[in-house]
Amino acid sequence: MVYQRTIAKEVKVTGIGLHSGKKVTMKLIPQDSDFGIQFLRVDLPQSRPMQANALTVGTTENATTLGSGLEAIHTVEHLLGTLYGLGINNVLIEIDGPEVPIMDGSGASFVFLLKETGIKNLNKSKKFLVILDTVRVEKDGKWAQFEPHSNLAIESTIVFAHPIIKTQKFNFEFSCESFIQDIARARTFGFARDVDMLKRKGLIKGGSLDNAIVLDDYKVLNPEGLRFNNEFVRHKILDTIGDVSLLGFEIAGKITTYKSGHNLHNLLCRKLLETPSAYEIVAASSLKAEAREAHKLPQFISVSH
Ligand SMILES: [Zn+2]
Known part of the structure; x- marks a missing residue:
């Protein structure tokens, strides 16, 4: 059986946005099976979780953006690529700014973070x-x-x-x-x-x-x-x-x-x-x-x- 995965515990990471230049803090929170990958802008009081989905992609100039307007989240691709690479299907990503931190420009820092955090198999098969x-x-x-x-x-x-x-x-x-x-x-x-x-x-x-x-x-x-x-x-x-x-x-x-x-x-x-x-x-x-x-x-x- 290939189980769905989440992370073993909550983890926080701080960095700057490549395009915005702004400091952002991101919290990854474990979730149960079939939750998927969702982002939540915690800096915006009215914001609701946004499912990472190809149909929610807004602009794609120089980076991939989820959503549009004030609630958009930019430069999600390296984090999402790394979550896929480690087979993590279920996590809530709380973020206090408009852009995922760029870290070193690759997925290496996210691999390191997820390795330190550990991964948890959920009791349900992947699709x-x-x-x-x-x-x-x-x-x-x-x-x-x-x-x-x-x-x-x-x-x-x-x-x-x-x-x-x-x-x-x-x-x-x-x-x-x-x-x-x-x-x-x-x-x-x-x-x-x-x-x-x-x-x-x-x-x-x-x-x-x-x-x-x-x-x-x-x-x-x-x-x-x-x-x-x-x-x-x-x-x-x-x-x-x-x-x-x-x-x-x-x-x-x-x-x-x-x-x-x-x-x-x-x-x-x-x-x-x-x-x-x-x-x-x-x-x-x-x-x-x-x-x-x-x-x-x-x-x-x-x-x-
Ligand atoms: Zn890239």
């Missing part, structure tokens, strides 16, 4: 969204698609006219362990030449070399360099996992992306949901053994029951 047919979206020469596969796999290609990035392609076969090793640590990135333009748009006010890879026209400006030589495409996979986790289920299917971003990932999820013949929701027990195996947590994460 999986199984892709039955190809669903594809295309926009301006960029595309993304779902197709049938026994486990979650993501093959991403990114193309940048930059000598350090160029074209990078990575084929990731999901398991909790490989997520932690190969994907979670990959940081977001940006270009020094865009900084003024983004700041004029009110973005990346909290951006620094501590929470993003920054490149000038020739090289990486971070003194510590890269964590992987293809860290950029690995980060694209972290973003993709966070964005498709908004379908609300573990996924058995292959996602292929070419020059994709948050907008295309959300369009892909919406198109899938509009195509009921292209997927089914099944209990974990009806999946192939390898797909169930992939959701085992590595030994260094403590799991309670």
Whole structure:
């Protein structure tokens, strides 16, 4: 049986928002099965919990935003990607500001936090969204698609006219362990030449070399360099996992992306949901053994029951 998971106890984390530059404190609170992932803006007295769901996504410029207007919550993708990576399905995220803290620009700090907190198996099976047919979206020469596969796999290609990035392609076969090793640590990135333009748009006010890879026209400006030589495409996979986790289920299917971003990932999820013949929701027990195996947590994460 692959059980639904929550966290073993409540945990708090403080950091700054990448785009807002504001300090935020976030509290993760354990929940029972079938609760899902919900956010609550505790700084707004009238605010109600908001389910993390592909259909609640508002803007997708530079980050994925849930909801809209004053109650929106920005930059949810790295936290959601990490929760998916560790198979955590049920948690309430209380947050006292408009943006999830950026931490080091990757999912690594959240992995560390969740590892310290511990994970709890709930007494109910996970459900999986199984892709039955190809669903594809295309926009301006960029595309993304779902197709049938026994486990979650993501093959991403990114193309940048930059000598350090160029074209990078990575084929990731999901398991909790490989997520932690190969994907979670990959940081977001940006270009020094865009900084003024983004700041004029009110973005990346909290951006620094501590929470993003920054490149000038020739090289990486971070003194510590890269964590992987293809860290950029690995980060694209972290973003993709966070964005498709908004379908609300573990996924058995292959996602292929070419020059994709948050907008295309959300369009892909919406198109899938509009195509009921292209997927089914099944209990974990009806999946192939390898797909169930992939959701085992590595030994260094403590799991309670
Ligand atoms: Zn990202």
